[in-house]
Amino acid sequence: MVQKGPRPLVFFGPSGSGKSTLLKRLLKEYPDKFGFSVSHTTRNPRPGEKDGVHYHFTVKEDMIAAVERGEFIETATFSGNMYGTSKRAVEDVRRSGKTCILDIDIEGVKQIRRTDLDPLLVFIMPPSIEELERRLRARNTEEEDALKKRLEVATKEIEYGQEPGNCHITIVNENLDKAYAELKNFVSQNLKDNEPEPNASQE
Numbered sequence: 001m002v003q004k005g006p007r008p009l010v011f012f013g014p015s016g017s018g019k020s021t022l023l024k025r026l027l028k029e030y031p032d033k034f035g036f037s038v039s040h041t042t043r044n045p046r047p048g049e050k051d052g053v054h055y056h057f058t059v060k061e062d063m064i065a066a067v068e069r070g071e072f073i074e075t076a077t078f079s080g081n082m083y084g085t086s087k088r089a090v091e092d093v094r095r096s097g098k099t100c101i102l103d104i105d106i107e108g109v110k111q112i113r114r115t116d117l118d119p120l121l122v123f124i125m126p127p128s129i130e131e132l133e134r135r136l137r138a139r140n141t142e143e144e145d146a147l148k149k150r151l152e153v154a155t156k157e158i159e160y161g162q163e164p165g166n167c168h169i170t171i172v173n174e175n176l177d178k179a180y181a182e183l184k185n186f187v188s189q190n191l192k193d194n195e196p197e198p199n200a201s202q203e
């Protein structure tokens with residue numbers, strides 16, 4: 001079945017390559033055009049959190065069963081709680097007329113490619129591993145062990161992203177403004193039914 005609404009826009013690439021930086025800029029410039037899917041979690045709601053808005057709150061047994069039925073694009077466990085993005089949540093954003101933005105790892109990319117969600121795959125590549133390491137160190141968000149692990153995984157992710165057919169565009173994020181211009185150009189070429197119209201006139 002051909003789905004109505006704009007295709008989901010998937011960002012993937014090594015940790016530190018600049019995915020969040022680029023997608024935040026896109027969301028800031030076009031707040032009405034893009035949206036995020038609502039994730040599922042088995043953790044308890046915090047005060048003020050609404051089911052279906054902040055998360056779809058569920059229990060482990062149900063979530064495991066849904067994962068086994070193939071309903072999830074990706075899942076992860078943090079401090080004993082499961083989190084995940086369901087196909088349904090991505091479809092919901094699409095039905096609202098917005099482009100659903102996803103920032104996922106390559107296992108998630110492999111999963112979403114097996115669905116009928118027809119995603120546009122944007123691979124964000126660092127200029128070099130050395131520069132990636134410099135940026136991760138400057139970001140100062142990881143302990144040394146976690147940083148080393150991210151750099152190890154980065155090589156595999158770069159290999160996957162560079163294999164023909166695994167993405168629709170590779171953006172080398174050397175100069176941020178140039179990388180963002182490439183992203184905007186790709187988006188406006190490929191999401192015609194969701195043509196970005198800036199809410200601010202200055203570019």
Ligand SMILES: Nc1ncnc2c1ncn2[C@@H]1O[C@H](COP(=O)(O)OP(=O)(O)OP(=O)(O)O)[C@@H](O)[C@H]1O
Nearest residue numbers: 014015016017018019020021135139173174175176
């Ligand atoms: N073109 C660029 N030049 C220099 N620094 C950059 C550039 N793009 C992003 N950065 C910086 O590099 C760091 C990593 O970027 P960001 O956090 O966006 O990466 P990410 O791919 O989202 O990482 P993660 O997967 O770990 O969330 C940030 O501190 C960001 O400000």
